Structure formats: C-alpha cells, structure tokens
Amino acid sequence: MTREAPGTDSSRSIQASRETAEQPPSKRGVGTATKRTDIASKVRGTAIYGSDVSRPSTLHAAVLRAETPHGTLRTVDTTAATDCDGVVAACSRSELRGFFDDRIRHVGDVIAAVAATDRETAYRALEEIEYDVIEHEPVFDAATAVQAGAPIVHENQPDLKQHRQHPIEVTNEEYVNNIDDYHAYQHGDVDEALNTADHVIERSYTTPRVSHCNLDTHCCIASWTDDQLHVETTLGNITQAQEELGDFLEIDHDSVEITVPPTPSSSFGGRSLPKFTFEPVAASLSERTGRPVRLEFPRDVEFLAGETRHKTEWELTMGVTDDGEITALQTSVIADTGGYPNGVGHIVLSNGRDRPLDMYRIPNYEYEGVSVFTNNVPAGEYRGIGVTQGTFALESHIDEVARTVGMDPLTFRSRNLLEEGEDRSNGRGPIDTSGVTECLERGQRTFERITDDRSSSSNELVGRGVALGTHTTGSGAGDGRDVSEAELTMRTDGTVTAKTAGVELGQGSDTVMSQIVAHEVGVPPEAVRVERFPASAALDDSLGAVASRSTYLIGGAVRDAGTQLSSTLVDRISTALDCSPADVRIDDGTVHTDRSTVSISDLLEEEITVVGRATADDAPASYGAHFAEVVVDPGTGHVDVRTFVAAQDVGFAINPKMVEGQLEGAVLHGVEFAICSELRADNGIPENSSLADYSVASPVEMPNQLECEIIESAERSGPYGAKGLGTPSLPPVAPAIGNAIRDAIGNRITNPPATAERVFFAMAGRDFDEEVPVDE
Amino acid sequence: MSDQSYRFPDSIEEVKRILDRHNDEVTIVSGGQTLLPLVRDGTVELDHAVDISRIPALTRIERTAEKTVIGSAVTYRDILASEKSDRHPMLLEAIDGIGDRQVRSLGTIGGALASGEPALDIIPVLYCLDATVVIGSSDGTRRVDVDALYRNATKETELRGPREDYIGLAPVEIDASEIIEAIEIPAIDDDGHHGEDYRKQTNVAGGWTISGVGTSVSLSATRDRIDSARVGLAAVGQTGASAPTVETALEGTPTTMQEITKSVEQLGADIEPTTTLVTSQYRLQVAKTLASRSIAEAVTRAGGELE
Structure with a gap:
C-alpha cells in the first residue's frame, strides 16, 4: 500500500518546547499545565451546548430565506401559514421588530418567520407563505460594486446600528457606491521611493470567502419579561452585543440581557456579535407570541447567514534595494462585506494597514482599503480579522521579493525586522516586547533539525517555506478605554468564586482564571469556580471574549482581584492567629505559620469579596515565525503538509499545555485556509453549503510532524508577562505553507486555497484562472 | 396506506409483497447514507419507507469455495470485520477509505449499488472483482453484472442544484418492484498471477x-x-x-x-x-x-x- 487510510497516520508527532524567559514565583497555578476545568464534561459528552438547550413552553422558529440575491419584497402573505395547526405566529419581514426594510440583499436573507409548537411544523408552515419579489440586478464583485453605476446594495455607511462605525472621507474618486468602510494612509514619499528603488515588485493576491464551520450550529432562545428581552445564546462580545441588539430593536440597552448556554459553543469570531437574521428574528417572534422562541440554524444556513471571513483582493507593490532593504510599500485592498455589515469592515482595513508596520521597517508607505457591500452572503468576524488575509498577501509578497533580490527569504526578513524598542514608522511608538528574533532563531533551528535528514523520492516535489506574522492583543487601540473587572468571593469553606466577563469558548479561559486565582491566593485551582457575571452586575467590561483579550485583560482584572483577596485574607488570618502577616504562608488551601498549620476554612468566619480591574493602556503585539515543509504529488497536485514548526511569542504561558493546544488549533485553521476551504458561489448562491461538499481540514490534513516552540518575551503590561495568542498564532500559518508550495512547484498560488487542482495546473505552467476553462 | 409510514419487514418475501402492491409509493431504505441527506434537503420525498436493515437474510456474508455472497444490507463496517471477506484485498482497502466511521457503520453495499451514485468507491471495485448482483421481485430472481446496472440506464431522475451531474441519485436499471438481494463475488482462481x-x-x-x-x-x-x-x-x-x-x-x-x-x-x-x-x-x-x-x-x- 502506498497510501494510508484516513485517521491511521501513525507517524504524526506533536511536540512542544518552552524555554521560560522569566519564571514567576513558584506558587502552584500559573505557569503549569493544569488540567482544564471543563475537560471531563467535554470528553464524556455531557456538556450542554447551545443547540442542546431547550426550555419549557418554548416555541420553535423557522425562517423563510431568500433564494434570490437582490430584490424588493412587494407582498408577503403569511395567512395560510398562520392557519396551520401548531403555528402560533407568522411574521413577514416588515412585521419583524427593528431595522428590517423591504429589501432582500443576499441569498439567505429573511423574508418571513414562523413560530410553532415544534420545529417540523414551523418548517412545513414556511411552504404556505406566499411572497412576491421584484428582482434587482445583483452585484457580486466587490471591485465592481464600489464603482459608479453599480447596483446599490446599501447607501454608503448605512446606519444599521453596528458598533465601531466612524466618519469616513473617501478620497478615491473611483470609489463611489456600496461603501461599508474606507481607510487611506501614507507616510514618506512612496512614489519617489519606488522610482529610485533597485527593484519594484508588484503582485495581486486574493483570499477566499470561508466559513467558521463551528461544530455546534447557531441556536438562540429569546424571551420577554415585560419590556425586558432575554436571549440565551453563545456570544463572545456580550456588552456590545447587548448594545447592538438594543439599538437594532429600538429598545434600551439595559432592556437586553444575553446569557450564554451552560457550555458555550466555539466562536473563532463567528459568535462575537449578533447577526441580522438570527437574534432579532427570534426576539420578534417571541414578542409577538409572548412565549420563548428557539431559533436554530440548519447546517446550510450556517453558510448563508452565519457570516464568513471577508473575501479580499490585494495589490502590493514593494520597492527594495539590491542588498534587500525595503524602501517602500504600496498596498491596496478591497474587502467584500456581503449583504450586511458586521461592524468589522473597519477592522479588516485597519489591521491590513497597521500590522505590516508592527513587523517591518517601512520608511515610505501608502495604504488604501475599502470594504464594499455586495449581494454575497455576509462577512463578519473570523479569527484574525483582516490580519489573516493581509499576512497571507504580505508574507507571500515578501517571499517573492526576496527571490527577486536573490536573498534567502529568512535573511531578507531579518534584515528588515523592526527591533524591540524601535519606533514604528507610523509614529505609534516602539514595540515593547518582540520575541520575533527568538521565534525565527528557535523555529529555524528546530525546523532544520527535523527536516535535515529527509530524502525525497523522484516522484514527489518537496518545498520549504517560512512566514512571519503579528497581531496586537485586545482591541488594538491601547488607549485605556478597554477595561475589564472581576469579582472574587472567598467563602468560609475556603473556596473562591470568580465572576468575570470571560466566556469559555473552548479557548480555556475559565481554566486560566482559576490558575491565576490559585496562584495569587494560595488555593488549589479546583477550589476556584469561574462564572460569568450577569449583565445586571455592577461590573464593567468592554468587549468580552474577543480579540485575544481574555487572558491579557480579563486575566489582568482577576490577578488584580487576586492580590487584593490575598492581602485581605492574610490580614484576617494574622488577626485570628495573632501573628504578623509576614509570618503567614498560604499554600494549596492550607495556612502555614511558624506555630501551626490549619486550613483556611478553620479560620475564615466571614466571606471576603473584592473587585479587581484592568485597563488596556497598551496593545502589545505578539509574534510568530512559522515553518512549513510540503510534499506535492506531481501527478495530482495534492499537497501534504509534512512538517510544521510554529514558534510563537506568547509573552508568558500561564498554561503551556493549553498554549500548545491553541497553536495546534491555529495550524489546523491555517492549513484549512491554505489548502482546503472556499465557499464558492454562483450568482450569489453558495455552491457548497454543506459539510459534504465544503472541505474542512481534519486531523488527516494536519502536518505529520508538528512542533510548537513557545517563546516568552515577558510582556510588561500583561499578567505575569502574558499577551494574546489566539489570533496572533493564525496569520503566519497559511503563507508559510503557500511559500513552501511555491518552493516545491516553482510557481505561486496567489489565490488560496491551493487545492490539488490549482496546484496541478500551476505546476504544469498553466495559468489556472485564464487558461483552464470551467465547464458550464 | 396512510400518509406516511416507516416499516421494518421481517423477510425478503414481505419486502417483495410490499413492492408488488405499492412499488410506486415506497422507498427502500438500507443504510440511508445516500438517501437520507437527499430527503433532508428536499430532493427526494420519502413518505413510505421500507427499511431492510434488520432482515437477517440480507445482513449475512456467506462464503463457499466458488464465491463470497454478501447480503445487500450488509454494512461496510461488517464487511471489513468479517473473516469471510478477506480474500478480496481490493474490496477491503476501498471500504477502509470510504467516508468516515459513521458512513462505514451505516452505509451498505446494496444501498450503494442501488443509488448508482458514481462517486461511490464500491461500484468500480465490484466491477473489477467481476461481481454479480442478485435482484429479486415477486416475479422471481435475476442476476446481472455490476456494470450492466448502469450501462444502458436512462431513467430520468429529477434532481436539482450543483449535485445534479453526479452526486445523488443516478440512473440504475432496477425496477421499482425489484430489490437487490445480494452481491456474489467469485473466488479468484489464484494461481499467483x-x-x-x-x-x-x-x-x-x-x-x-x-x-x-x-x-x-x-x-x-x-x-x-x-x-x-x-x-x-x-x-x-x-x-x-x-x-x-x-x-x-x-x-x-x-x-x-x-x-x-x-x-x-x-x-x-x-x-x-x-x-x-x-x-x-x-x-x-x-x-x-x-x-x-x-x-x-x-x-x-x-x-x-x-x-
């Protein structure tokens, strides 16, 4: 047998190594691979996720969704549906509460919705709804949609109560219509620098529309008590979600309360904020019926209305000297927002603009980005908003530039890296902690060690590639406006309840919080119960569990509370034992003094409650250097990612095992982005909106050998030196693989995914897009 | 018949009797791995199901000196697990790579042949192994080569969407009154060549x-x-x-x-x-x-x- 059956890859190995820069005090909790608090329920299958939840007397909703991408609803008749046995209410789009107009903007947009006693009845009733739609000319290409004369999907920057909207001034005369957001920026003199550069390299790159494909499909239960709306669903950014929902439904922010199911579902950005055709629909039906209403997306609707990563088109022009110094970079990007904004078009563009300057010294820089409404399915947040796409373009381009100059791509990068303490060329001040040099050195050392003795057979093409990536921690502003608070209560039995703004989305934040409390207070991690504080609590938090801020900022608040709790506890104990606070040592829930050893519960007569707070005065950047080795089958174009090394600066690994897990997850996501996934559409209709037809990566697609190098640069502003990891670890993965494929086949795939078909035709020296006809 | 029904007949004879009377209305369900996704997305209406997965005669593998006989409702998993199928390495290696564990546990060899879905791996394998398909009805039993099931089939099947050119249901020369009972794979005269x-x-x-x-x-x-x-x-x-x-x-x-x-x-x-x-x-x-x-x-x- 020359092939291995799926799932039987016995040679695969994963290793993680860690060289600690600065060890924290040797208390139990922080810096150790403590077992996850949720591991038993998830492994045993007893965890109750969002789509497992049902509540008494709940109605079930079904949504009639548009099959055409663009039109105006003339009539919607729900009479027959309302008359069906078991149907409690049927609402046309215009009868839904909030900002629903009569326009259909994408396949999957809402036409009407039904609430019935069971799900099947609700879906059957949809067939009884009659509607009449006047079809409009659709537009699917973002570059076309932004031009004058294009069909109008939305007026520029429509007010749909999305957060983060800001005034824009469009200086590009060709950008006229359907503008979601726009950014232009420059420093230095790019034209002059390009004119005088020894080499000018210009290329285009596109990144695909992809879906999160969370295992648990979207599910929410909406209910009203008087004027108070309650929505039970997984949302990472609860504070802003409550505000957005309130604004959209035209009720007070305080009238919206979002709670998460017993076990929140995974997010990867797909569950950060509300979706136009989801929570508002359930809320409307619940208001109409006076009963709780449960709305769950079928799998195909996940692809239509569950949001996607923005499809982007990049044009990069770079000027360099003969000896490999970057003198100028000119970047233009067009992002496809789809039919509705999610408030993150802005972030796609600002990340595209700023991240290159966190990595490289670029004295002359010009950037223009526009996010554009089209009649495609909506885009939204997805791990590494804009930075995943931008890093693919930039790091692919750098690889080409290095080849043009005749330099080793790694040496070229090192030559242009921004150094620790060096001011960024956009004037945003210096990089405080950058482990990027160590990432490069250790990553390369490991990569060479494990690939050195590899021989390849004559019927396979082997290639190696490297890419760097960086992303900031938290909202990225670092202006002190992003805050989080946490409340710790120690009970007289010695256990601690931590109320935080965290949402355990699978990233392990509850475990990290319990470790921090254990570390600060001296109790075992198992004695710490982590809860999400309710919306009504008098505790502050800006953004919840998004933007890699959980450990950094929420963890910072927990640490602050932990030190207070420790101090108060020691005072109480020293009073009770009549000794000096300095003589009290608490370890693993036991109090040690010179004279005695007793448990906390024997001494504590009243519970202690403290509140801690952290503000993001910085937005530290995390860095990664990733290395890939691929094997390409020349007969089929199939790409096997054989070896991967992810060297990642995490500041400090509070739980090294979970850091390793985050890195492995990033590699899986990156492999998927590089070689597997693309949501294809024909006239706005997704062609592969099922898990049978849409390719997602499984363990079989993971590298046979994966090594994670954990670099710790001891970030000054983070708890124990930690900084964000979830987002920053993803961007370098796909370009490292893309660069390895380029190395293997001698041609670059500029439009991932590098499917076997694309690689096959690129290898044969043919231009896939132009010369290979696609059959009708 | 009522509006909808889902039956588990005890024997092939009972299936044949049902098919004889209601062949236009009933659909045979074996493992359901091709059929049920099509029912779920509305491509196929399934009002009256006859589930053959519990009929003992259809879930057996038998082996003689001349041939291996695999009942049509035998699952991929059971073929892999059976000692009686070990003389056909190609069959086992193809099945081992089919779909995922769920598909292999529920999908059946007869269901694959009857769906005609040309992306299914088992059909070319059975062709290479010179297998014969045993098809029964109330009129009796006929035996045909695997490729004969598809060679001249012209049955119009209403399909929709991007799947229509090969994923889903394909034309198969099996009448609505018929059921695949078994697949016979001849023993290879193994002279080492x-x-x-x-x-x-x-x-x-x-x-x-x-x-x-x-x-x-x-x-x-x-x-x-x-x-x-x-x-x-x-x-x-x-x-x-x-x-x-x-x-x-x-x-x-x-x-x-x-x-x-x-x-x-x-x-x-x-x-x-x-x-x-x-x-x-x-x-x-x-x-x-x-x-x-x-x-x-x-x-x-x-x-x-x-x-």
Whole structure:
C-alpha cells in the first residue's frame, strides 16, 4: 500500500518546547499545565451546548430565506401559514421588530418567520407563505460594486446600528457606491521611493470567502419579561452585543440581557456579535407570541447567514534595494462585506494597514482599503480579522521579493525586522516586547533539525517555506478605554468564586482564571469556580471574549482581584492567629505559620469579596515565525503538509499545555485556509453549503510532524508577562505553507486555497484562472 | 396506506409483497447514507419507507469455495470485520477509505449499488472483482453484472442544484418492484498471477471521491505480460464507469510502465468526466495518473516486475 487510510497516520508527532524567559514565583497555578476545568464534561459528552438547550413552553422558529440575491419584497402573505395547526405566529419581514426594510440583499436573507409548537411544523408552515419579489440586478464583485453605476446594495455607511462605525472621507474618486468602510494612509514619499528603488515588485493576491464551520450550529432562545428581552445564546462580545441588539430593536440597552448556554459553543469570531437574521428574528417572534422562541440554524444556513471571513483582493507593490532593504510599500485592498455589515469592515482595513508596520521597517508607505457591500452572503468576524488575509498577501509578497533580490527569504526578513524598542514608522511608538528574533532563531533551528535528514523520492516535489506574522492583543487601540473587572468571593469553606466577563469558548479561559486565582491566593485551582457575571452586575467590561483579550485583560482584572483577596485574607488570618502577616504562608488551601498549620476554612468566619480591574493602556503585539515543509504529488497536485514548526511569542504561558493546544488549533485553521476551504458561489448562491461538499481540514490534513516552540518575551503590561495568542498564532500559518508550495512547484498560488487542482495546473505552467476553462 | 409510514419487514418475501402492491409509493431504505441527506434537503420525498436493515437474510456474508455472497444490507463496517471477506484485498482497502466511521457503520453495499451514485468507491471495485448482483421481485430472481446496472440506464431522475451531474441519485436499471438481494463475488482462481488495487483522490480526507480507479489484472505464466485486465472508475462520469478501451489496450502487453502509460492515455475515450467540485480536465488528468499507478501496483502485486 502506498497510501494510508484516513485517521491511521501513525507517524504524526506533536511536540512542544518552552524555554521560560522569566519564571514567576513558584506558587502552584500559573505557569503549569493544569488540567482544564471543563475537560471531563467535554470528553464524556455531557456538556450542554447551545443547540442542546431547550426550555419549557418554548416555541420553535423557522425562517423563510431568500433564494434570490437582490430584490424588493412587494407582498408577503403569511395567512395560510398562520392557519396551520401548531403555528402560533407568522411574521413577514416588515412585521419583524427593528431595522428590517423591504429589501432582500443576499441569498439567505429573511423574508418571513414562523413560530410553532415544534420545529417540523414551523418548517412545513414556511411552504404556505406566499411572497412576491421584484428582482434587482445583483452585484457580486466587490471591485465592481464600489464603482459608479453599480447596483446599490446599501447607501454608503448605512446606519444599521453596528458598533465601531466612524466618519469616513473617501478620497478615491473611483470609489463611489456600496461603501461599508474606507481607510487611506501614507507616510514618506512612496512614489519617489519606488522610482529610485533597485527593484519594484508588484503582485495581486486574493483570499477566499470561508466559513467558521463551528461544530455546534447557531441556536438562540429569546424571551420577554415585560419590556425586558432575554436571549440565551453563545456570544463572545456580550456588552456590545447587548448594545447592538438594543439599538437594532429600538429598545434600551439595559432592556437586553444575553446569557450564554451552560457550555458555550466555539466562536473563532463567528459568535462575537449578533447577526441580522438570527437574534432579532427570534426576539420578534417571541414578542409577538409572548412565549420563548428557539431559533436554530440548519447546517446550510450556517453558510448563508452565519457570516464568513471577508473575501479580499490585494495589490502590493514593494520597492527594495539590491542588498534587500525595503524602501517602500504600496498596498491596496478591497474587502467584500456581503449583504450586511458586521461592524468589522473597519477592522479588516485597519489591521491590513497597521500590522505590516508592527513587523517591518517601512520608511515610505501608502495604504488604501475599502470594504464594499455586495449581494454575497455576509462577512463578519473570523479569527484574525483582516490580519489573516493581509499576512497571507504580505508574507507571500515578501517571499517573492526576496527571490527577486536573490536573498534567502529568512535573511531578507531579518534584515528588515523592526527591533524591540524601535519606533514604528507610523509614529505609534516602539514595540515593547518582540520575541520575533527568538521565534525565527528557535523555529529555524528546530525546523532544520527535523527536516535535515529527509530524502525525497523522484516522484514527489518537496518545498520549504517560512512566514512571519503579528497581531496586537485586545482591541488594538491601547488607549485605556478597554477595561475589564472581576469579582472574587472567598467563602468560609475556603473556596473562591470568580465572576468575570470571560466566556469559555473552548479557548480555556475559565481554566486560566482559576490558575491565576490559585496562584495569587494560595488555593488549589479546583477550589476556584469561574462564572460569568450577569449583565445586571455592577461590573464593567468592554468587549468580552474577543480579540485575544481574555487572558491579557480579563486575566489582568482577576490577578488584580487576586492580590487584593490575598492581602485581605492574610490580614484576617494574622488577626485570628495573632501573628504578623509576614509570618503567614498560604499554600494549596492550607495556612502555614511558624506555630501551626490549619486550613483556611478553620479560620475564615466571614466571606471576603473584592473587585479587581484592568485597563488596556497598551496593545502589545505578539509574534510568530512559522515553518512549513510540503510534499506535492506531481501527478495530482495534492499537497501534504509534512512538517510544521510554529514558534510563537506568547509573552508568558500561564498554561503551556493549553498554549500548545491553541497553536495546534491555529495550524489546523491555517492549513484549512491554505489548502482546503472556499465557499464558492454562483450568482450569489453558495455552491457548497454543506459539510459534504465544503472541505474542512481534519486531523488527516494536519502536518505529520508538528512542533510548537513557545517563546516568552515577558510582556510588561500583561499578567505575569502574558499577551494574546489566539489570533496572533493564525496569520503566519497559511503563507508559510503557500511559500513552501511555491518552493516545491516553482510557481505561486496567489489565490488560496491551493487545492490539488490549482496546484496541478500551476505546476504544469498553466495559468489556472485564464487558461483552464470551467465547464458550464 | 396512510400518509406516511416507516416499516421494518421481517423477510425478503414481505419486502417483495410490499413492492408488488405499492412499488410506486415506497422507498427502500438500507443504510440511508445516500438517501437520507437527499430527503433532508428536499430532493427526494420519502413518505413510505421500507427499511431492510434488520432482515437477517440480507445482513449475512456467506462464503463457499466458488464465491463470497454478501447480503445487500450488509454494512461496510461488517464487511471489513468479517473473516469471510478477506480474500478480496481490493474490496477491503476501498471500504477502509470510504467516508468516515459513521458512513462505514451505516452505509451498505446494496444501498450503494442501488443509488448508482458514481462517486461511490464500491461500484468500480465490484466491477473489477467481476461481481454479480442478485435482484429479486415477486416475479422471481435475476442476476446481472455490476456494470450492466448502469450501462444502458436512462431513467430520468429529477434532481436539482450543483449535485445534479453526479452526486445523488443516478440512473440504475432496477425496477421499482425489484430489490437487490445480494452481491456474489467469485473466488479468484489464484494461481499467483492475479493482482488488484484501488486508489482515489479526495479534496479532504473523508470527502467525495474526485477520481477513483480500481484495477484487477491477471498476468501470463511468465508474469511479464498482462493476460487480462479490468479497470473500474469512480466519480468520472454520469454513472459508475468502466474503461473498456484501456482494458483492451492492456491485454497482451508487456508489463512495462511505458505500455501501461500508453494504454492509460486512451482513458479519455471511455469516460466523459463531470465538473462537480473540480473541472472535467482535472478529473481526467487525475484519473489517468491514478490509473497508471493502480495498474502498476496491481501488476506488482501479481508478481510482475515493472520495467
């Protein structure tokens, strides 16, 4: 047998190594691979996720969704549906509460919705709804949609109560219509620098529309008590979600309360904020019926209305000297927002603009980005908003530039890296902690060690590639406006309840919080119960569990509370034992003094409650250097990612095992982005909106050998030196693989995914897009 | 009959009686792995289901000196687990790569043949193994070659969406009053000159087969010539496909890579590759690559030395 059956890859190995820069005090909790608090329920299958939840007397909703991408609803008749046995209410789009107009903007947009006693009845009733739609000319290409004369999907920057909207001034005369957001920026003199550069390299790159494909499909239960709306669903950014929902439904922010199911579902950005055709629909039906209403997306609707990563088109022009110094970079990007904004078009563009300057010294820089409404399915947040796409373009381009100059791509990068303490060329001040040099050195050392003795057979093409990536921690502003608070209560039995703004989305934040409390207070991690504080609590938090801020900022608040709790506890104990606070040592829930050893519960007569707070005065950047080795089958174009090394600066690994897990997850996501996934559409209709037809990566697609190098640069502003990891670890993965494929086949795939078909035709020296006809 | 029903008959005879009376209304469910997704997305209406997965006579594997008989409702998993199927290595290696554990645990060999879905790996394998399909009805029993099920089928099947050219239901020459009862695989007269192989390409592990090629060859006594060959193909046409032109070209040729490649170059004459998931050009190219490799491997396994 020359092939291995799926799932039987016995040679695969994963290793993680860690060289600690600065060890924290040797208390139990922080810096150790403590077992996850949720591991038993998830492994045993007893965890109750969002789509497992049902509540008494709940109605079930079904949504009639548009099959055409663009039109105006003339009539919607729900009479027959309302008359069906078991149907409690049927609402046309215009009868839904909030900002629903009569326009259909994408396949999957809402036409009407039904609430019935069971799900099947609700879906059957949809067939009884009659509607009449006047079809409009659709537009699917973002570059076309932004031009004058294009069909109008939305007026520029429509007010749909999305957060983060800001005034824009469009200086590009060709950008006229359907503008979601726009950014232009420059420093230095790019034209002059390009004119005088020894080499000018210009290329285009596109990144695909992809879906999160969370295992648990979207599910929410909406209910009203008087004027108070309650929505039970997984949302990472609860504070802003409550505000957005309130604004959209035209009720007070305080009238919206979002709670998460017993076990929140995974997010990867797909569950950060509300979706136009989801929570508002359930809320409307619940208001109409006076009963709780449960709305769950079928799998195909996940692809239509569950949001996607923005499809982007990049044009990069770079000027360099003969000896490999970057003198100028000119970047233009067009992002496809789809039919509705999610408030993150802005972030796609600002990340595209700023991240290159966190990595490289670029004295002359010009950037223009526009996010554009089209009649495609909506885009939204997805791990590494804009930075995943931008890093693919930039790091692919750098690889080409290095080849043009005749330099080793790694040496070229090192030559242009921004150094620790060096001011960024956009004037945003210096990089405080950058482990990027160590990432490069250790990553390369490991990569060479494990690939050195590899021989390849004559019927396979082997290639190696490297890419760097960086992303900031938290909202990225670092202006002190992003805050989080946490409340710790120690009970007289010695256990601690931590109320935080965290949402355990699978990233392990509850475990990290319990470790921090254990570390600060001296109790075992198992004695710490982590809860999400309710919306009504008098505790502050800006953004919840998004933007890699959980450990950094929420963890910072927990640490602050932990030190207070420790101090108060020691005072109480020293009073009770009549000794000096300095003589009290608490370890693993036991109090040690010179004279005695007793448990906390024997001494504590009243519970202690403290509140801690952290503000993001910085937005530290995390860095990664990733290395890939691929094997390409020349007969089929199939790409096997054989070896991967992810060297990642995490500041400090509070739980090294979970850091390793985050890195492995990033590699899986990156492999998927590089070689597997693309949501294809024909006239706005997704062609592969099922898990049978849409390719997602499984363990079989993971590298046979994966090594994670954990670099710790001891970030000054983070708890124990930690900084964000979830987002920053993803961007370098796909370009490292893309660069390895380029190395293997001698041609670059500029439009991932590098499917076997694309690689096959690129290898044969043919231009896939132009010369290979696609059959009708 | 009532509006909807889901029945578990006890015997083949009972199934035949139901089919005799209501064949226009009932749908046979075996493992449901092709059918139920189509029901769920509305492509197929399933009002009256006759589930054959619990009928003892259809879930048995029997083995004699001459042949292996596999009941039509035997699951892939059970074929893999049965000692009685170990004389057909190509069958086992193809099944091992089908879908995922759930599909292999529920999907059945007869269900695959009856769906005719040309992306299913089992059809070209059974073709290469010269299997006979036993089809019964209240009128009696008939036996046909695997490829005869699809060769002249013209039944119009209403389909929709991007799947219509090969994923889903394909034309199969089985009447609505008939049921596949068993698949008979003849024992190979193993004189040490026989070799077989199945391989395929998918976009991701467990995904749809983009191209699948199975080969069985018999070599000459001196093992330097191909006496006869069967080449079966998955996912390259509207229905399960064989490659008669390539087979003919292979017969009598020396066991050299050059001859194999030359024969495989004629594959385009045997198939009209479809365009679902990949372009037809790519599908043809991959089919050629896989065919060369599969034939070469089968020759090697037959003891031939490739030059």
